[in-house]
Amino acid sequence: xxxxxxxxxxxxxxxxxxxxxxxxxxxxxxxxxxxxxxxxxxxxxxxxxxxxxxxxxxxxxxxxxxxxxxxxxxxxxxxxxxxxxxxxxxxxxxxxxxxxxxxxxxxxxxxxxxxxxxxxxxxxxxxxxxxxxxxxxxxxxxxxxxxxxxxxxxxxxxxxxxxxxxxxxxxxxxxxxxxxxxxxxxxxxxxxxxxxxxxxxxxxxxxxxxxxxxxxxxxxxxxxxxxxxxxxxxxxxxxxxxxxxxxxxxxxxxxxxxxxxxxxxxxxxxxxxxxx
Amino acid sequence: xxxxxxxxxxxxxxxxxxxxxxxxxxxxxxxxxxxxxxxxxxxxxxxxxxxxxxxxxxxxxxxxxxxxxxxxxxxxxxxxxxxxxxxxxxxxxxxxxxxxxxxxxxxxxxxxxxxxxxxxxxxxxxxxxxxxxxxxxxxxxxxxxxxxxxxxxxxxxxxxxxxxxxxxxxxxxxxxxxxxxxxxxxxxxxxxxxxxxxxxxxxxxxxxxxxxxxxxxxxxxxxxxxxxxxxxxxxxxxxxxxxxxxxxxxxxxxxxxxxxxxxxxxxxxxxxxxxxxxxxxxxxxxxxxxxxxxxxxxxxxxxxxxxxxxxxxxxxxxxxxxxxxxxxxxxxxxxxxxxxxxxxxxxxxxxxxxxxxxxxxxxxxxxxxxxxxxxxxxxxxxxxxxxxxxxxxxxxxxxxxxxxxxxxxxxxxxxxxxxxxxxxxxxxxxxxxxxxxxxxxxxxxxxxxxxxxxxxxxxxxxxxxxxxxxxxxxxxxxxxxxxxxxxxxxxxxxxxxxxxxxxxxxxxxxxxxxxxxxxxxxxxxxxxxxxxxxxxxxxxxxxxxxxxxxxxxxxxxxxxxxxxxxxxxxxxxxxxxxxxxxxxxxxxx
Numbered sequence: 001x002x003x004x005x006x007x008x009x010x011x012x013x014x015x016x017x018x019x020x021x022x023x024x025x026x027x028x029x030x031x032x033x034x035x036x037x038x039x040x041x042x043x044x045x046x047x048x049x050x051x052x053x054x055x056x057x058x059x060x061x062x063x064x065x066x067x068x069x070x071x072x073x074x075x076x077x078x079x080x081x082x083x084x085x086x087x088x089x090x091x092x093x094x095x096x097x098x099x100x101x102x103x104x105x106x107x108x109x110x111x112x113x114x115x116x117x118x119x120x121x122x123x124x125x126x127x128x129x130x131x132x133x134x135x136x137x138x139x140x141x142x143x144x145x146x147x148x149x150x151x152x153x154x155x156x157x158x159x160x161x162x163x164x165x166x167x168x169x170x171x172x173x174x175x176x177x178x179x180x181x182x183x184x185x186x187x188x189x190x191x192x193x194x195x196x197x198x199x200x201x202x203x204x205x206x207x208x209x210x211x212x213x214x215x216x217x218x219x220x221x222x223x224x225x226x227x228x229x230x231x232x233x234x235x236x237x238x239x240x241x242x243x244x245x246x247x248x249x250x251x252x253x254x255x256x257x258x259x260x261x262x263x264x265x266x267x268x269x270x271x272x273x274x275x276x
Numbered sequence: 277x278x279x280x281x282x283x284x285x286x287x288x289x290x291x292x293x294x295x296x297x298x299x300x301x302x303x304x305x306x307x308x309x310x311x312x313x314x315x316x317x318x319x320x321x322x323x324x325x326x327x328x329x330x331x332x333x334x335x336x337x338x339x340x341x342x343x344x345x346x347x348x349x350x351x352x353x354x355x356x357x358x359x360x361x362x363x364x365x366x367x368x369x370x371x372x373x374x375x376x377x378x379x380x381x382x383x384x385x386x387x388x389x390x391x392x393x394x395x396x397x398x399x400x401x402x403x404x405x406x407x408x409x410x411x412x413x414x415x416x417x418x419x420x421x422x423x424x425x426x427x428x429x430x431x432x433x434x435x436x437x438x439x440x441x442x443x444x445x446x447x448x449x450x451x452x453x454x455x456x457x458x459x460x461x462x463x464x465x466x467x468x469x470x471x472x473x474x475x476x477x478x479x480x481x482x483x484x485x486x487x488x489x490x491x492x493x494x495x496x497x498x499x500x501x502x503x504x505x506x507x508x509x510x511x512x513x514x515x516x517x518x519x520x521x522x523x524x525x526x527x528x529x530x531x532x533x534x535x536x537x538x539x540x541x542x543x544x545x546x547x548x549x550x551x552x553x554x555x556x557x558x559x560x561x562x563x564x565x566x567x568x569x570x571x572x573x574x575x576x577x578x579x580x581x582x583x584x585x586x587x588x589x590x591x592x593x594x595x596x597x598x599x600x601x602x603x604x605x606x607x608x609x610x611x612x613x614x615x616x617x618x619x620x621x622x623x624x625x626x627x628x629x630x631x632x633x634x635x636x637x638x639x640x641x642x643x644x645x646x647x648x649x650x651x652x653x654x655x656x657x658x659x660x661x662x663x664x665x666x667x668x669x670x671x672x673x674x675x676x677x678x679x680x681x682x683x684x685x686x687x688x689x690x691x692x693x694x695x696x697x698x699x700x701x702x703x704x705x706x707x708x709x710x711x712x713x714x715x716x717x718x719x720x721x722x723x724x725x726x727x728x729x730x731x732x733x734x735x736x737x738x739x740x741x742x743x744x745x746x747x748x749x750x751x752x753x754x755x756x757x758x759x760x761x762x763x764x765x766x767x768x769x770x771x772x773x774x775x776x777x778x779x780x781x782x783x784x785x786x787x788x789x790x791x792x793x794x795x796x797x798x799x800x801x802x803x804x805x806x807x808x809x810x811x812x813x814x815x816x817x818x819x820x821x822x823x824x825x826x827x828x829x830x831x832x833x834x835x836x837x838x839x840x841x842x843x844x845x846x847x848x849x850x851x852x853x854x855x856x857x858x859x860x861x862x863x864x865x
Contacts, residue, residue: 006769029500029504032496032497032500033497033501036493036497192726193726193727193728193730194729212504214501214766215505215727218728218767218768218769219729221767221768221769221785222728222745222749222767223729224785225745225748225785226744228738228741229722229729229738229741229745230729230738231738232735232738234732238730238732
C-alpha cells in the first residue's frame with residue numbers, strides 16, 4: 001500500500017476548473033486555492049491561460065491548459081495551434097484529447113500523428129493525452145497508451161470529466177501496466193473525496209485531475225483518525241466501470257462490452273443483484 | 277486575550293447576585309468554549325441528579341473562541357440538564373445572539389436560581405442587568421423579541437421563551453433572532469422554571485485576533501471552500517435543508533407514519549424544490565454566513581421561517597400529511613410558541629399510532645393537516661389534547677401502555693432518517709449523549725451523500741470508528757462554536773488553523789481531536805452517573821424487529837450489536853459503556 005501524507009498528496013494534484021460557465025472569479029479562486037494548498041498545477045481552458053499565469057506568479061504552481069477539449073474531434077493542426085498558443089500564454093503542461101473516433105476506428109497512424117503534432121507544438125511543455133476511457137474498450141485503451149508513448153507524450157490520462165464516467169481503478173491499472181513506470185498516468189473525472197483519490201493512487205496514478213481538491217486534502221486529515229472506515233473493503237461493483245455503463249451516452253458496442261464483463265466477473269454471484 | 281474575552285458571568289436570580297466564574301487558560305485550551313467549556317462548568321456547578329426544573333439547576337449560554345469572527349460564528353450553545361431526557365444537554369442555535377454576547381464582552385452567561393417574578397437579563401458592554409419582564413410574560417417569542425428590541429433601542433439580539441417554556445413543556449425551545457432555535461432537549465423549560473423570559477444582548481466590542489493577516493487569508497480560503505462545495509455552495513443555498521426530502525425518500529429511509537414505512541408517496545409535494553416553487557419568499561442567513569440555508573416563507577394567511585428538512589418531515593411524512601402550507605403554519609406556531617418541531621412531530625406521530633391502535637381512542641389521527649397548528653398551540657399551553665402531547669412521546673406511550681411506539685432514544689425523539697437505511701446512523705442515534713439526535717454524528721453524510729467518504733450504508737464494518745470520529749469533530753465545532761455545515765467544506769486541519777489565527781494557540785489536528793474526545797467522554801461520564809449505560813444505548817424495538825416491504829431499504833433491520841462493542845472499544849469504554857480509568861487518565865478527566 002502506498003503511504004500518503006499531505007505534502008505528497010498536494011503535489012499529485014492538478015487543481016482543475018474547466019466548466020463552460022466558469023469566469024475569471026472562479027479562475028482567481030482556483031489559483032488562490034492552489035497557491036494556498038501548494039497544488040502541483042492548475043488546469044484551465046485556453047481562454048484563461050494568461051489570466052491564470054498572472055494569478056500564479058511566484059507561487060511555484062504550474063499551469064496546465066487543455067487542447068482539443070473536451071471532444072478531441074478537431075483537426076490536428078487546430079489542436080496543435082491551440083496547444084502552441086497555450087504554451088505561448090504560459091502553459092507548463094498541455095492536456096490534449098485524443099481523436100477518440102479515430103482510435104475506435106483503429107486509424108492508429110492518424111492518432112499517433114495527431115498526438116505528435118501537439119507534442120511538437122507544445123515543446124518545451126509536457127503533454128498528457130486524454131484517452132476518454134468511457135468510450136473505449138480495454139484493447140483500445142492499450143492502443144491509446146501505446147500510441148501516446150510512441151508520439152512522445154509524457155503522460156496518459158483517463159478522462160475529460162465530461163463523459164458518462166470518469167476515472168476507475170481498473171482503467172488506471174491497465175494504463176499503468178501498458179506505459180510502464182517511466183510514463184505518467186493521470187486519473188481525472190469523478191474524483192470527489194479522499195477515498196476516490198486514494199484508490200486511484202493505489203491503482204497506479206501519478207497525477208490526479210479534479211476540482212474537489214480541497215475536499216480531498218481535508219479528507220486526508222480525517223482519514224488518519226479513522227483509517228478503518230476509509231480502507232474498508234468495498235463492494236467491487238461500486239468502483240467498476242461496468243456498473244456505470246450507460247446506453248444513452250456510450251456507443252452501443254462499448255456499453256455491451258462493459259455489460260458482458262459483468263457476466264464474466266467473479267463477483268457476479270455475490271454482488272450483481274438489485275442492491276439500492 | 278485573543279479569541280476569548282476571558283469573562284464568564286454567573287447570575288443567581290434567586291439571590292439577586294452576580295459574580296465572575298474563574299476559568300483557567302488550561303481549561304480554555306482543554307475545552308475551548310461553547311459546548312465543551314459549558315459542559316465542564318455545568319458539571320462543576322451542579323450535582324449530577326439535579327432536577328432540571330429546580331432553582332439550583334444551572335443554565336448556560338456559551339460562546340466560543342471563534343464567536344464573532346469568521347463565517348457562521350454568530351451561534352450560541354445553551355447547556356443544562358435536559359428535562360426531556362435527564363441527560364446532559366447542549367442545544368445550538370444560529371442567528372447572531374452569540375456574537376452579541378461576545379460583543380458585550382462576555383464569553384458566557386451562567387444562570388442559577390429562580391427569580392421571584394418574571395425577569396429578563398439585559399447584557400451590554402456595561403454589564404448584566406436583571407430587569408422586570410412582567411409585561412412580556414405570556415407573550416409569544418416574536419412579540420417578546422420585538423418588545424425587548426424596542427426597549428434596547430433596536431440594537432439587541434434577543435433569546436427568549438414563549439408560552440411553552442413558561443409552561444415548562446419538556447421540549448420547549450429557546451428562540452433568538454426571530455426564528456432561530458435552541459430547540460432540542462427542552463432547555464426553554466429550564467428557562468421558564470427560572471422565571472427568566474429572555475436575555476437581550478448587545479455590544480460592539482471587537483474580538484482580538486492573534487494573526488490578522490493569517491485571519492484574512494484563511495477567511496478567504498474558507499469562503500472559497502464553502503462556495504465550491506456542492507452542499508454548502510449550491511444545494512443548501514438554493515433549496516435549503518429540504519433538498520434532502522427527495523434524496524432520503526429515494527433511499528427508502530424517509531420515516532413515514534411514525535417510522536412504519538421508509539417511502540412517503542407524497543414526498544415530492546413537500547420537497548425543497550416544491551417549497552421553492554410555492555412558499556419561498558427569500559433565503560435567510562445567520563451572522564456572517566455565506567450559505568444561507570434558512571427559508572423565509574409565506575402561506576395564504578401567514579409568513580415566517582421554515583420549514584426546514586426535519587420539520588417538513590416531522591409534520592409531513594411522519595404524520596401522513598402532504599399539505600405544505602399546513603406544515604409551514606405548524607412550524608410558524610412552534611417558532612412563535614417556542615417548541616422543538618422534531619419532538620412535537622415525533623410525539624404527534626406516536627400519538628397517532630396510539631390512537632390507531634386503540635390505546636388512546638381520543639388521540640389524533642393520521643393526515644389531519646387542518647388540526648396541526650391547533651395541536652401545537654394546545655401543547656404549548658398544556659390544554660386539551662395538548663396536555664397529553666406535552667409529555668413527549670416516551671412518557672405519552674408509557675402512559676397508554678405501549679412504550680414501544682415512542683420512536684425515541686433516551687427520551688428524545690429520533691429525527692428524519694430511518695436507521696434501518698443507514699447502520700452508522702443507527703449507532704449514532706443509539707450512542708448520542710443527548711438522545712435521538714442526528715447532530716452528534718451525522719453519518720448520513722458518508723452513508724448517503726458520500727462525504728467525506730462514501731460508505732456502504734447497509735454494512736456495519738468500520739462504522740464504530742467513524743461514528744466516534746464524527747462525534748468528536750462535532751464536539752470540536754460546537755466548542756469552537758461554528759455552524760456544522762462548515763464540516764462539508766473544511767476539515768479538522770482547517771478548524772485548527774482557524775483557532776490558531778484567532779487565538780494564537782497552535783492546537784494541531786491531534787490536540788484538537790483530543791478536545792472533542794474529552795468533551796464527548798465528559799458528557800458520557802455525566803450520563804453514566806445520571807444512570808445511563810449500555811441498556812440505554814439502544815433504539816426502539818421496531819428497528820430491530822420490523823422490516824419495510826417496499827423501497828430501497830426494504831428487508832433491512834438495525835444490527836446494533838455488531839457495532840456497539842467495537843464502538844465502546846474505540847472510545848476506550850468498558851462493555852457497559854463506562855469510560856475506563858486509563859481513558860479518563862489520558863484525557864485528564
